[in-house]
Amino acid sequence: MADFILPQNTSPTRQASRRLDGPIHAERHVNIVCVGAGASGLLLAYKLQRHFKNYSLTVFEKNPAVSGTWYENKYPGCACDVPSHNYTWSFEPKLDWSGVYASSREIYKYFDDFARKYRLFDYVKTSHQVTGAYWDDATQGYDITVNDLTTGQEIRTHCDILINAGGVLNNWRWPAIPGLDKYKGTLLHTANWDDSVNLEGKHVGLIGNGSSGIQVLPKIQPIVKQVTTFIREPTWVSPVQGLEQHVYSDEEKRDFATKAGQLTEYRKGIERGLNGQFGIFLKNSKPNNDTHDYMIEQMKEKLQDSFLEDKLIPKWHVGCRRLTPGVGYLESLGKENVSVIYGEINEVTEKGCLCDDGKEYPVDVLICATGFDTTFKPRFPLIGPDKRNLQDVWKDEARSYLGLAAPGFPNYLIFLGPNCPIGNGPVLSAIEAQADHMLKLIDRYQTHNIASFTPRQEAVDDFISHKDDFMTRSVWADPCRSWYKNRPDGPITALWPGSTLHYIEAMNELRMEDWEVKYSGNRFAWLGNGYSQTELDDTADWAYYIREVDDDEPATRGGKRRKLTKSGTVRATAGVNFTGRSSEEAEKPLRSNI
Template sequence: MADFPVREVVNLPTLGKRKSRGDEDVRRRLGGPIHQERHVKVICVGAGASGLMFAYKIQRHFQNIHLVIYEKNKEISGTWAENRYPGCACDVPAHCYCWSFEPKLDWSAVYAGSGEIYNYFNNFAQKYRLDQYIQTNHQVTRAFWNEETAGWDVNVKDLSINTETNDHCDIFVNATGILNNWRWPAIPSLHDFKGTLLHTANWDENVDLTGKHVGLIGNGSSGIQVLPTVQPHASHVTTFIREPTYVSPVQGLEQHVYTDEEKKDFATKPDVLTDYRKRIETGLNGQFGIFLKNTSMNNDTHDYMVQQMKEKIREEHLIDKLIPEWSFGCRRMTPGVGYLESLTKPNVSVVYGEIERITPRGCICDDGKEYPIDILICATGFDTTFKPRFPLINPAGKNLQDEWASEPKSYLGIAAADYPNYMIFLGPNCPIGNGPVLSAIELQADYMCQLIDHYQTHNIKSFTPKKAAVEDFIAHKNDFMKGTVWADPCRSWYKSGQIDAPITALWPGSTLHYIEALGNVRFEDYEVEYNGNRFAWLGNGYSQTELDETADWAYYIRERDDGEWLSRRKRRQVLTKSGTVERREGVSFSGREESKL
């Protein structure tokens, strides 16, 4: 390396105490080249899909960063390690439930089981040696902002030996997700039941359902998957349903088991697999118009779904009870492979209404009857309130758990006002229910990396979304939601399990809309505090390029202008390969008209 003079920095002002980490950062910057990369410690909570993607991105793109991921479970993969109930699967086509750059060649079927998905994420972690960042059996119990160090003090419990330690980081990332804190139904006397009590997210694989009278509470995604799997083995199944929902595969995405020949083509002919993945993803991205009220796409899909449900249910008394009156899409679309057909099997009884209480023998419903059962399965989901799973204390001493108790308000689904150097995967109002969720996770990881890069190469003390920016985003979101089917009076986890409440789980737009919205960090929406003079990052006058003897020191001399496009439109056209796809007919986006992709 070439020798360049290092500027000596003396007489740096102090605050009357020992020099802080910020003072030391400024001193090093003034003595080094522009954009000098300081050491950064990052703590991430959770080693599910989001935590694994974050680890991959940090490993691929950064140096001089110390990353630690704390995972409360004994193993990684989050919800796919926890949910192993009979029939558990993803309700998104498997070839779209993998990273954009990391396809799986041998999915067994369109809707793959949880075991395959669990193996996919574990194999991903092993391939890229992500385990080096992860400490399993470690649960974060508390985090609070330390103003003196301008970072987060984090309490961590080692669940294997039941001891608690303290850690510290510059940047704190919450990747716990929303499908990890399962809950029992709020039914009186639930634990008075003397039979076997199960929850789909805490499944006991030693329980044998053969020949048993099984009760099933819930007709959400888990309940819809459980019934067809349990029904052939139980002597009888009584399924308790308190409200209707739309259940049927979306046209063109019905369940299909891939043949050996298909899987061979996927493995040996890359274009075949890529084209297939793109077709499915394009179809999913073309469905956004379904969620907008009074569009032909929504009306046509509603009519199709009702027709499909009637054909599969066939019994008029069930049709009247199970098909909703509210708009299709108000609750998450659920491909119910075999579910509706199971409802009419001879050994299945449907009890519609509320369960008033649980007895030692079974369930008493609002029809006054008691329904005796041997095993009670609660497919009642998770706490989807978006509150952190641990106290998170900001510089003002406020706890985000309390502030988000009634209505969580995030910045673009990725950060919170008044909580510096804190970032969230799959936070409130990002596309976790209206698009391919792994695309959103990748995007959020990229966005976080942009912030971390800026923080690492500048003398920044803290970055925090402005409260005004958050309030403006929430106001825009609320106004947009009025024109969507999600605002209909259905009970949905999009609205924290309520019928009439703010929509907190969805982005005000499509997945592609979110990708463009988060393509670049809007630093004008952030409060940024600096250590010392904000231009200390300019350093000693030398560039990073001059420190690299292998670099072209005249790289800007060219024969033609091949630089990056400076307008957003041009960059988007290159990125999306505009002009390479045949023009689609009948596509209109005037006002809130839908696409007919």
């Protein structure tokens, strides 16, 4: 077999002219830089390695290890709120999860093992933080500056395509409360946990009742002397009936490993249920109304306190904020050593928190479970051809193309960008769909004489208009305070206008009409010297299209979808939620979360 692969380190114009010496679709070298070695960055490395030739990839990771948020978050009780067997890549199951909801340390090990199994550390530079990316018109690529956090040295490099896999929940922040620097006790943040701090016998203050606060309280309550938890707004705390926290027995793990198809069917049952719950997020739908009534009943049953019921049960729709399984949280609020202070913290004093009730609450340790900067702005200056910085462009509202790219910033792609399905259903499935879509773009770039590609402004404007219209019918538009939007009455910038399955189908096809493409030289230079790739492969069948029957793939989108999804082979999918219930139970309230 004779390969003709365009050489690397040549200018776009030179590479375009070289195409005339080779066959159609000759694969030129493409140099890719990826920011972040969390789940998304590792998946990109895996897929490029599996599918591409004649490329180079460097993944810069600011932490000393891979796995992103699952390396960073180590606070007591930190876990994923998606069942562990479905918090894996579709093609890479883990046989020995300890329980239904895995700890952050166990999830970290899954992604670290994934990187080691497929030799992805060959591409990763840990303790390297990208500090800037600057478009170069001459090379049609980005000049990148990187800080080597081990030596303090600044490194400069260049890439044809820049991919941001930094994620959303990776830039933790202290709460914007005056006086935080005056506090003389031990100050902790859940995303920057100090394992050396001993909480036993201490009076602990806990700020926040988001996902991390809900996970922390039940873990620390039994060991501390007193907990004062500061809550400023209500939240729906999801019961998990049907899929409670469960520790897998050795027999269950053995069956997963040895009985053909058992683990796959178990995973499929959960995934079907996760994908069957999108109706919860639509206002006044039967699933939303039923779930609302059920969750009120469950929260009251666990709280058993009229004051807490009044303050903690929201008036807005279920799902406006991300639902979090509250394993033991509501029950902890009623323990003798737990005090709930509802309202705003006006300031932090040397001793503790001064609240809007006029009282000061002294504590020995103050834990801030106050989340992250979720504005979607890149964590480094990203300068485009017109010298604009994407950090400034997205300061007030992040407007992306399908959660993947930003208009005006060529050859720049984003994992989990604005308005992708980060809270609509199974998130790793969505990341896989994004990766596959990026591969299609990279393949087109590599096999054509494309200099740059960027989403058209009018395409982004139309997408945002469609998204905003859709969101008026969703529960996310309710006036709750959520990281899904910058302010309670603001546009929803985090979520996709549809389900995760909806997003996967939207990602299946590359819509080049939505992209502004610039070429090096004649746009048809990719036709090359007149030879096909097949003729240069003496191991290939040069008459591959001669056959006895028509076995072509379906020509229509609908036909392809029906074949891919094995339409007609599964019964009662519409009635299954993620507890695996049958269609006969479909009219009952949905009792689990995504």
